[in-house]
Amino acid sequence: MGIICTMRFLLVEDNLDLARSVVDRLRLDGHAVDCAGTLSDARDCLAAAPYDLILLDISLPDGDGRDFLRAERRLGRDTPIIVMTARAEVSDRVNVLDLGADDYVTKPFDFAELEARCRAVLRRRGAALQTVQHFAGLTFNPLNATLGVGNELRELRNRELRLLEILLAAPERIFSKDQICDRLFSYAESVTDNAIEVYIGRLRKKIEGSEARIETIRGIGYRLTSR
Amino acid sequence: MSQAPLSLRLRLVLQLLGIAAVLAILLYFTVRTIAEQAAEATHDGVLGAATLAIAERLQGGDSGVGIDLPYEAFSILGSISADRVFYRIEAAGKTLTGYADLPLPPRTGASVAPVFYTAPYRDTQVRIAAVKRTVLVARVAVPVLVVVAQTQLGQDAIAQRVARRAALVGLGSFILAAVLSLLTTGSVLRPINRLAEAVGRRGPQDLRAVDHPTPAELRPLVSALNGFIARLRGALSRTETFIAEAAHHIRTPLATVRARAEIALRQAGSEDSRETLRAVIRAVEESSRSAGQLLDHATVVYRSDRLADEHVDLSALIARLVMAIEPIAELRDLTIMVAGVENKIVVRGDPPLIESAVRNLLDNAIKYSAQETQIDIGVEKKGKTARIELCDRGRGLAGQRQSRLTGRFQRGENSGDVVGSGLGLTIVEEVAAAHAGRFELTEREGGGTCARLFLPLV
Numbered sequence: 001m002g003i004i005c006t007m008r009f010l011l012v013e014d015n016l017d018l019a020r021s022v023v024d025r026l027r028l029d030g031h032a033v034d035c036a037g038t039l040s041d042a043r044d045c046l047a048a049a050p051y052d053l054i055l056l057d058i059s060l061p062d063g064d065g066r067d068f069l070r071a072e073r074r075l076g077r078d079t080p081i082i083v084m085t086a087r088a089e090v091s092d093r094v095n096v097l098d099l100g101a102d103d104y105v106t107k108p109f110d111f112a113e114l115e116a117r118c119r120a121v122l123r124r125r126g127a128a129l130q131t132v133q134h135f136a137g138l139t140f141n142p143l144n145a146t147l148g149v150g151n152e153l154r155e156l157r158n159r160e161l162r163l164l165e166i167l168l169a170a171p172e173r174i175f176s177k178d179q180i181c182d183r184l185f186s187y188a189e190s191v192t193d194n195a196i197e198v199y200i201g202r203l204r205k206k207i208e209g210s211e212a213r214i215e216t217i218r219g220i221g222y223r224l225t226s227r
Numbered sequence: 228m229s230q231a232p233l234s235l236r237l238r239l240v241l242q243l244l245g246i247a248a249v250l251a252i253l254l255y256f257t258v259r260t261i262a263e264q265a266a267e268a269t270h271d272g273v274l275g276a277a278t279l280a281i282a283e284r285l286q287g288g289d290s291g292v293g294i295d296l297p298y299e300a301f302s303i304l305g306s307i308s309a310d311r312v313f314y315r316i317e318a319a320g321k322t323l324t325g326y327a328d329l330p331l332p333p334r335t336g337a338s339v340a341p342v343f344y345t346a347p348y349r350d351t352q353v354r355i356a357a358v359k360r361t362v363l364v365a366r367v368a369v370p371v372l373v374v375v376a377q378t379q380l381g382q383d384a385i386a387q388r389v390a391r392r393a394a395l396v397g398l399g400s401f402i403l404a405a406v407l408s409l410l411t412t413g414s415v416l417r418p419i420n421r422l423a424e425a426v427g428r429r430g431p432q433d434l435r436a437v438d439h440p441t442p443a444e445l446r447p448l449v450s451a452l453n454g455f456i457a458r459l460r461g462a463l464s465r466t467e468t469f470i471a472e473a474a475h476h477i478r479t480p481l482a483t484v485r486a487r488a489e490i491a492l493r494q495a496g497s498e499d500s501r502e503t504l505r506a507v508i509r510a511v512e513e514s515s516r517s518a519g520q521l522l523d524h525a526t527v528v529y530r531s532d533r534l535a536d537e538h539v540d541l542s543a544l545i546a547r548l549v550m551a552i553e554p555i556a557e558l559r560d561l562t563i564m565v566a567g568v569e570n571k572i573v574v575r576g577d578p579p580l581i582e583s584a585v586r587n588l589l590d591n592a593i594k595y596s597a598q599e600t601q602i603d604i605g606v607e608k609k610g611k612t613a614r615i616e617l618c619d620r621g622r623g624l625a626g627q628r629q630s631r632l633t634g635r636f637q638r639g640e641n642s643g644d645v646v647g648s649g650l651g652l653t654i655v656e657e658v659a660a661a662h663a664g665r666f667e668l669t670e671r672e673g674g675g676t677c678a679r680l681f682l683p684l685v
Contacts, residue, residue: 015479021486028493059475086475108482108515111489116554158557178501182492186558187508
């Protein structure tokens with residue numbers, strides 16, 4: 001999946017079940033995730049490898065995540081940190097932002113929301129990630145939400161962008177409507193098959209003029225291919 | 228039901244009044260007795276002098292005892308009162324002159340000083356002075372008794388006057404004592420009232436120990452109160468910790484369920500299991516949202532009793548909240564347009580509550596907006612109030628009354644499958660009320676809803 005493919009997460013979470021689930025879920029989207037169950041494990045991981053983003057729990061067996069956050073920032077290390085909090089009080093939220101967190105999510109979090117927040121954080125940071133992708137004459141920048149076709153720069157709406165990310169993650173692979181639907185819409189929305197066709201139609205317009213095209217495989221789904 | 232014990236003030240006042248009454252009565256009797264005794268002594272002195280003056284005029288002789296009654300003696304008596312005077316002079320057991328039935332003294336002393344006594348005579352009480360003399364008659368010593376009596380009407384009148392005066396003195400001293408006792412009671416009880424005021428003025432969040440200066444007698448009460456406050460503080464902080472722990476212990480497994488369900492959904496084949504998993508995810512979302520809203524609502528109720536009185540810059544608050552919520556809006560291709568946040572607009576209030584209200588409004592707008600629409604949020608000064616206005620292109624109010632939508636756990640009939648707890652607008656309304664502000668919902672022209680929150684400016 002687009003940019004996020006190249007993302008490397010450090011998950012700091014002591015609840016093993018949750019940690020395993022989050023790791024599995026993020027890997028499903030193609031992310032690389034390391035997991036630390038304690039703050040000292042987290043420090044070891046950070047010393048050993050660079051990360052694009054840290055997902056930080058607050059209550060950990062060997063200390064408070066907020067102290068870790070404060071220490072990281074004081075040491076001048078600015079890896080983006082998103083705090084996962086189980087408390088939903090205003091004071092907690094403001095508090096972690098003041099301490100230097102880039103954002104927070106409240107458990108249980110929606111992975112689509114988490115991804116959107118990661119994207120927003122990286123965009124704000126002017127991420128030094130290798131973000132631009134090329135395919136069949138398309139230059140896709142997911143952080144800026146722009147698509148270059150030839151010399152022309154076209155803006156993508158969020159759903160168009162995510163749809164392109166899905167298809168671009170595995171060109172030539174057929175994605176079913178369900179697979180696309182799950183990633184494009186929230187579970188609370190009732191979605192008609194027609195809705196997906198609307199977005200496919202729009203995206204087709206946006207990639208016009210390049211070698212890329214989106215094929216409809218009747219009764220199965222869609223795939224991105226190049227002429 | 229046990230009766231409340233008598234108030235301290237009443238108790239003190241009654242006791243002091245009781246003492247004052249007893250003292251006043253004692254004073255009355257003392258004054259009266261002393262005055263009567265003084266009057267009687269004066270009267271006796273005059274009566275005795277008159278008697279002695281008569282006795283001076285007794286003359287012996289060969290034929291018998293002679294007397295030349297000195298009328299000035301009677302005029303002395305007349306000078307102190309208009310009472311009637313009786314006399315009797317008796318020599319050797321026979322009355323020489325005067326009233327023969329005037330009572331004789333019970334005993335006559337050997338002294339030359341008169342003897343005084345009171346006896347009934349002719350339907351009245353008379354004061355009598357008697358003096359004994361020996362007169363030589365034909366060289367024989369004859370004992371002569373001079374008895375002078377005077378009715379006591381004048382003295383009684385004096386006594387009555389004195390009694391009235393004494394009663395006035397007693398009453399006056401009683402009234403004075405009553406006033407003083409009221410003042411004393413007030414001053415004795417003042418430290419208690421001051422302490423009560425100092426404790427009463429506190430808000431529910433003020434759990435500092437009481438260090439109000441108090442007299443030594445109240446110190447046990449204050450230290451008991453402080454002990455209680457410390458226990459209460461402990462209990463509250465345990466409750467807060469408990470709520471935080473509880474939230475943690477509920478939300479963490481919910482997060483696991485949600486992540487697992489999303490993974491399973493990705494891998495699920497049949498439409499049935501997909502539907503089931505979607506329902507699971509929706510339920511997780513609903514329960515976590517409800518938990519959050521319940522906490523928010525509890526915070527609003529708890530803090531409403533005693534609002535923090537701080538300056539809140541609505542422009543900064545809105546900018547921050549919009550930035551925080553933007554990624555979620557983006558997921559549905561919603562655009563949030565913000566207007567009027569270039570200038571500070573400062574209201575007085577409780578920052579967490581105001582933030583809670585605005586966040587709930589934003590949340591609602593995002594939840595109910597049709598995808599790819601615009602949400603307009605603006606803040607401006609309207610007279611003495613700041614108006615936050617939030618308009619969406621959602622499903623509108625469908626003719627439902629605002630009072631229904633802001634009711635607790637009430638959700639609009641047209642809320643459909645949008646996840647919610649029915650507390651969001653309740654929170655907004657309560658925050659508005661707590662700040663003496665106002666909240667209104669109206670249908671937006673061209674479809675959708677406009678929510679307006681009015682808060683008083685600084």
